[in-house]
Amino acid sequence: MGRPPCCDKMGVKKGPWTPEEDIMLVSYVQQHGPGNWRAVPSNTGLRRCSKSCRLRWTNYLRPGIKRGCFTNDEEKMIIQLQALLGNKWAAIASYLPERTDNDIKNYWNTHLKKKLKKLQEGPDSGSSKHGFSIQNSIPRGQWERRLQTDMNKAKQALQEALCLEKPRPDNNKPIIQASAYASSTENIARLLKEWTENSTKPAAQMASTASSFFSGCFDLYEEFESLLGFESLGSSNSDFSQSPEDASVLQGESKSDLVGADHAPLLSRMPENWLFEDQGKEDLALASFSFEF
């Protein structure tokens, strides 16, 4: 009855991932693609549960991830989307293809929530240097109009961010995957570089070798892309994720059901309808903050 157990729960390693483990995982995904995580620990020899492998790939090793400082635009978009969608981090992340849901969630919890709370509690809570203001300090009619203006601006910003007007080939999925793995080699190579620089262990030599290997892979994929007439990753490792649909591909299957269920209809409603179509969400939206883009 049912499926066999996914993995042996005994002897499963927890805690931070080592560079060696990252290499094993990345090379496996390069060969087999993301998905079928159940098979990953047994096929790679990693003493990690499938869930941990998936998480590591999705949140850290996956190509096209931008790490570090959030821009003002990203920040504004997150706050606006959070007001509209609530804590649907995966949905929010689909509009910021270079950011993971975990990253956005962390940023919200550690920075934005605090910032907004401060603004609400502060004596001069009506406005701030960050460019957002709190609705209840403005007469209703005025801030409703302002909200509408802000929503239009938000929609415009979203459209720009998503580059919906940019055409792309219908059958580009395998190409994107190829690019994705190439970009993944950048991630792991960067990781290894940092590790090598900070390590005096003999293993650093192995890391260096592995880095060269991934660098070689990267060159191969660059060549592959140029043959097919696609923009080289050298110019931008994020340009291949121009739409949330692409982002879903980038993120493996992780966003597939989002695209298949909630997200695709949402996109089909862009640009004019989705922000306002659900009257039930109006109160939520009105309770949000407005911005000066």
Added chain:
DNA sequence: AATCCCTACAACCGCGGGTAC
């Protein structure tokens, strides 16, 4: 210099939906 506290973020946990057997 030692200790405490705070922050940031990677990773884990638990749950629900979907699905293979």
Added chain:
DNA sequence: GGTACCCGCGGTTGTAGGGAT
């Protein structure tokens, strides 16, 4: 149809690093 599992998601925790005392 029932069971066990996979997968994705959101909430939470653990911990390293930096600043304050």
